[in-house]
Amino acid sequence: MSSTIPLAVEFTGGLELLFSNQRKHQISVPSSDSKGAPSNVGYLVKWLCENLIKDPRKEMFVLDHSVRPGILVLINDADWELEGEDKYELQANDEIVFVSTLHGG
Amino acid sequence: MDSINGADAQVQRLRQHITATESQLRILKLQLQQAEQAAEAAEAARHLNGAYQGGLPADWRDEIFGVLHHDTPGSLAQDFGHNGEFGDAQIFARPTTEDVRQQRWPLASEEYKRYGRQMIMPEIGLHGQLRLKNAKVLIVGVGGLGCPAAAYLAGAGVGTLGLMDGDTVEVSNLHRQVAHSTARVGRLKVDSAVEYLRALNDSVNYRAHPSHLSPEKAIPIFEQYDLVLDCTDHPTSRYLISDACVLTGKPLVSASALKTEGQLIVLNSPPRLPGDVNGGPCYRCVFPKPPPAESVLSCGEGGILGPVVGVMGVLQALEAIKLLTAKPVPTGPGWSMDFTATKPSPPAEPTRPTMLMFSAYSTPQFRSVRLRSRRADCAVCSAQASITRQSLTSGSLDYVAFCGVTTPLNTLTPAARITATGFSRLPTDGSNILIDVRDETQYAICALRGSVNVPWTGNADTWLDQAIMSGGVAEHGDDGRDRYVVCRLGNDSQLAVKAAMDRIGDGRVKEIKGGFRAWREEVDPSWPDY
Numbered sequence: 001m002s003s004t005i006p007l008a009v010e011f012t013g014g015l016e017l018l019f020s021n022q023r024k025h026q027i028s029v030p031s032s033d034s035k036g037a038p039s040n041v042g043y044l045v046k047w048l049c050e051n052l053i054k055d056p057r058k059e060m061f062v063l064d065h066s067v068r069p070g071i072l073v074l075i076n077d078a079d080w081e082l083e084g085e086d087k088y089e090l091q092a093n094d095e096i097v098f099v100s101t102l103h104g105g
Numbered sequence: 106m107d108s109i110n111g112a113d114a115q116v117q118r119l120r121q122h123i124t125a126t127e128s129q130l131r132i133l134k135l136q137l138q139q140a141e142q143a144a145e146a147a148e149a150a151r152h153l154n155g156a157y158q159g160g161l162p163a164d165w166r167d168e169i170f171g172v173l174h175h176d177t178p179g180s181l182a183q184d185f186g187h188n189g190e191f192g193d194a195q196i197f198a199r200p201t202t203e204d205v206r207q208q209r210w211p212l213a214s215e216e217y218k219r220y221g222r223q224m225i226m227p228e229i230g231l232h233g234q235l236r237l238k239n240a241k242v243l244i245v246g247v248g249g250l251g252c253p254a255a256a257y258l259a260g261a262g263v264g265t266l267g268l269m270d271g272d273t274v275e276v277s278n279l280h281r282q283v284a285h286s287t288a289r290v291g292r293l294k295v296d297s298a299v300e301y302l303r304a305l306n307d308s309v310n311y312r313a314h315p316s317h318l319s320p321e322k323a324i325p326i327f328e329q330y331d332l333v334l335d336c337t338d339h340p341t342s343r344y345l346i347s348d349a350c351v352l353t354g355k356p357l358v359s360a361s362a363l364k365t366e367g368q369l370i371v372l373n374s375p376p377r378l379p380g381d382v383n384g385g386p387c388y389r390c391v392f393p394k395p396p397p398a399e400s401v402l403s404c405g406e407g408g409i410l411g412p413v414v415g416v417m418g419v420l421q422a423l424e425a426i427k428l429l430t431a432k433p434v435p436t437g438p439g440w441s442m443d444f445t446a447t448k449p450s451p452p453a454e455p456t457r458p459t460m461l462m463f464s465a466y467s468t469p470q471f472r473s474v475r476l477r478s479r480r481a482d483c484a485v486c487s488a489q490a491s492i493t494r495q496s497l498t499s500g501s502l503d504y505v506a507f508c509g510v511t512t513p514l515n516t517l518t519p520a521a522r523i524t525a526t527g528f529s530r531l532p533t534d535g536s537n538i539l540i541d542v543r544d545e546t547q548y549a550i551c552a553l554r555g556s557v558n559v560p561w562t563g564n565a566d567t568w569l570d571q572a573i574m575s576g577g578v579a580e581h582g583d584d585g586r587d588r589y590v591v592c593r594l595g596n597d598s599q600l601a602v603k604a605a606m607d608r609i610g611d612g613r614v615k616e617i618k619g620g621f622r623a624w625r626e627e628v629d630p631s632w633p634d635y
Contacts, residue, residue, distance in 0.1 A: 012464060013366060014402065023467065056564040060400055070340075070396025072460070078475040079391075097474075099462065101392060104363035104404040105250040105338040105414065 004028040005039060005090050009048070013100030015071065018055040025052060029090065041073065042066075042086030044096065061098075072099040211235060219306075220262050233430035234262060240429045241265035243330040245318055245346055247294040248272075249404065249414035250360050250421060251336035252284035252301075257422035259302045259309045263429070266302070267330055269314035270294040281411035318342055321500045323349035332428060334421050335359040338403060340395045340508045347372060347388030348502075351379060351486045352494045358424045359388065360417040363407050365465040367417035370476070371424050371458070373486070380488030382479055386458050390480040398509035413465050420461065514599045521602055523615045525623040528589055537587040540577040542568075542601045543621075547593065551621075551633045561597035565604035578605055578614075588614040595620035 009025045016023045033043045049062055060068065066086065067073055073080040074097040075088055090096075210217075212234065223229045229237075242263050244251045247270040259266055272294050274285040284301040285294065295313040302311060314326060318337075327333060327349045335346045335357060343359065350357040356374040360367060370391065377384025404414075458476040485492040496502055531537055539556040541548055548558045557577040562568045572578040578588060588605065592598040595618055602616040617623070625632035 012462065012467075013368070014363070014407070055562075056567055059397075063397070068397065068400070069394035070392065070400060072391070072474075074474050077472070079477045081477040082475060099368075100400070101396065102361040102363040102366060102368050103338060103340055103343065103401055104407065104409055105246055105248055105336050105361050105417075 003031055005031050005092050005094075007044070007090060008093065008095045009044075009052075010095070010097045012097065013102055015061065015098050015100045018053055018057065018061055019048075020054045027052065031090075038089045040086060040090060041075065041080060041088045041096065044090060045086065067098070070101050072101065073097070074099065212238075216262070216308075223261060229426075229430055232432075236430050237262050237426070238264045240332065241267070241330045242332050242334065242425060242429070243267040243269065243327065244334045244336055245269045245342065246336035246338065247282075247284065247298045248278065248336060248338065249281040249362065249409060249411070250418035251334070252282045252298060253415045253418035254334055254336060254421045254425070255298055255302060256284060256305060257419055258425060259306045259311075261422070261426055262306065263309060263425075265310040265312065265330075267312040267314060267326075268295045268298050269316070269318060269326070270298075271315060271317040277405075281409060281414050283415065318345060319500075320345060320349075320497045320502050320504065324353055324494055324498055327353040327355055330355060332425055333357050334425060336418065336421065340401060341504045343388055344395065344507065345504050348485045348492055348497060350376070351387045352492075352497060354378075356385070356428055357388075358421045358428070360421045362414035362417045362463075363402060363404060363409060365410055365413055367413055367463040369417055369420050369424070369461040369463075371428070374428065374458075379486050379490045382481075384479055384486060386477060386479045387483065387486045389485055390478075390483050391458075391460075391476055393480065393483070395508040398511045401508075410465060413463070416463060420463075514596045516599050516603055517616055520612070521606065521615050522618050523589065524618050525627040528591075528617050529624075529628045531589075535586075537589060538577060540572065540588060540590045540601070542590060542592045542597050547635075550635060553591075556591075559601075561592065561601055565600070565607060568601060569604050569608050572601075572605065578609065581609075583609075583613060586613070589617055590614065591617040591624070592620045594622055 006026070006028050009027055010023055011019050011025075012023060019025065029039055029044055029047050031039055033039055039047075045062060045067055049058055053061060061071070062068060073085075074095075075083045076095050077097075080086070080088060211231070212220075216234075216238075217224070220234050224231060224234050240263050242258055242265070244255050244258075244267065247255065247268050251268070251270070255266060255268060270293070274282070274290050274292055274294055274297050276287075276290055278285055279287065279290075282294075284298040286297070286301070289297040289300065293313075293315050295315045299311045299313055302309065312329075316322075318326075323345060333346060333350050333355050335343060337343060337346065338361070343361075347357060347359070349355075350373050354373075354376040356376050357372040358369075359372055360369045362368075370388075372385060372391075373387050374385040375383070458478060459473050460476055462472045462474065464470055464472075479486055481487055482489055484490060492502065528539075533555075539553060541552055541556045541558050542561040543558070544560045545558065548560075552558065557575055559568065559572045559575055559577045562571065569578065573580050579586075590598040590601045590605075592601075595616070598616040598620060602614050605614045606612075619626075621632060622634075625634060
């Protein structure tokens with residue numbers, strides 16, 4: 001059993017500015033959290049805040065321990081609400097996209 | 106006596122006879138009227154039937170006949186059996202060739218020519234064209250999205266096109282708002298767009314709503330239309346438009362764009378009563394909470410590439426055409442939701458709400474993602490909805506407060522600020538340093554000679570590190586020189602000055618009030634106004 005899970009993470013809608021202005025990231029996260037439970041998307045969000053975010057304005061990504069309002073989380077091209085939200089357990093090579101909603105027109 | 110009695114009886118009989126005959130005459134007149142109406146309808150139907158030479162499926166005939174009876178703009182409805190409002194005598198008295206042709210065919214000859222290229226596709230066909238002609242579409246926002254959307258819908262022959270916007274045309278709109286023109290700068294956007302659209306297709310009925318949308322106005326205006334396009338540029342209007350669409354039972358095609366990206370969602374489709382899980386999700390189902398106000402960037406702040414917003418507006422027109430030309434669901438009349446219905450509507454074909462994302466510089470550029478269905482606790486479209494028609498029209502909902510506002514910054518004491526004029530009078534002998542906190546791209550457009558570019562990073566510590574590294578700020582506080590900080594409009598410069606003062610306690614850091622906008626207005630009129 002591998003101890004990490006390879007994932008493709010992408011940030012769009014301006015969120016990439018918080019992550020070194022880079023949209024796509026290939027990352028590996030531990031396959032279980034500190035309590036030994038399988039890593040889920042909630043854990044991934046925390047992991048991104050601790051390891052990948054470069055901008056100090058973390059509140060532009062996370063508010064009240066969850067992804068801030070106005071950010072859509074997509075798990076393999078589906079709204080995470082269809083997949084169990086932050087409880088969704090990460091699978092190898094999952095593609096997780098964080099989209100900030102746009103408002104211009 | 107007998108003869109007198111006999112004459113009385115005769116009078117009595119005659120009176121009864123007259124009464125009975127008059128009653129019969131009334132009935133006969135009524136029957137005649139009904140027969141005439143039936144004959145008139147049959148005559149109209151015969152023309153239509155003749156037009157198709159009897160080869161049209163019966164279910165189409167009913168629908169097309171329904172369309173023809175509608176009060177649509179243009180000549181068709183009036184010429185073609187319009188409830189006797191235009192008597193046959195008027196039409197048939199002096200029939201011209203054109204009259205005869207218009208009675209034989211459901212569209213005018215000009216319309217076959219104009220719309221032929223889309224009508225010959227099975228997706229549209231004659232019935233699709235008639236549905237477009239019968240449709241009323243409201244476009245809220247006549248900017249980068251609304252202009253191309255309106256152009257394609259007018260071009261396609263949508264019967265009634267409503268345009269709503271309270272803004273006037275500015276020069277900085279013209280690179281993307283294709284319905285406006287240099288000559289119409291300063292005019293109301295709705296008027297400018299109608300002028301453009303009339304030149305494109307004069308047979309459309311255009312309705313201008315020259316104001317911004319308010320909660321009080323939304324419902325009575327939306328009720329006049331079949332479908333709404335959200336082409337606005339702020340979360341406030343996006344929530345309001347979605348709420349009003351749910352409450353009036355209108356499908357909503359919503360799009361947005363910023364910089365090089367765009368997003369498109371079809372909401373409340375199919376439109377169903379609040380609480381009906383078979384209805385499409387609304388904006389609140391997808392985004393129950395608005396984003397923090399400071400995370401919302403406008404096109405003026407973030408920038409926008411013309412074709413990016415254009416692509417999204419064109420896609421809105423496309424989705425609108427797809428919705429309008431689809432065969433109406435059998436339940437309820439046409440589009441609108443039947444608010445009198447007590448039974449829940451039967452499930453139509455399963456709806457698959459999606460969001461289309463466009464990113465000009467990514468590969469692939471387009472990506473479609475699955476969205477959730479209606480939210481069981483949605484504030485407007487669920488069974489537990491708290492937002493109602495009444496709460497909207499009474500004006501008790503404050504969308505601005507709901508979405509939050511960013512107030513103009515004013516964080517510095519007067520001692521830490523200088524006017525642009527004041528700065529222009531300072532000696533240029535190296536005794537002071539100008540720090541320009543705009544990003545590199547803007548700095549490259551125009552900058553003052555000798556200034557140091559330290560882009561504001563959004564964070565005091567990281568910015569100060571950059572400022573010290575680039576020599577803009579001395580590492581150990583006072584080095585005997587004054588620092589002046591400038592940006593585009595005078596917001597970021599305040600934050601940067603505050604960061605510098607907090608760290609190095611420097612009373613010698615000042616901000617140029619109003620940034621380069623003030624510089625242009627007070628000192629250098631030739632400074633680029635981008």
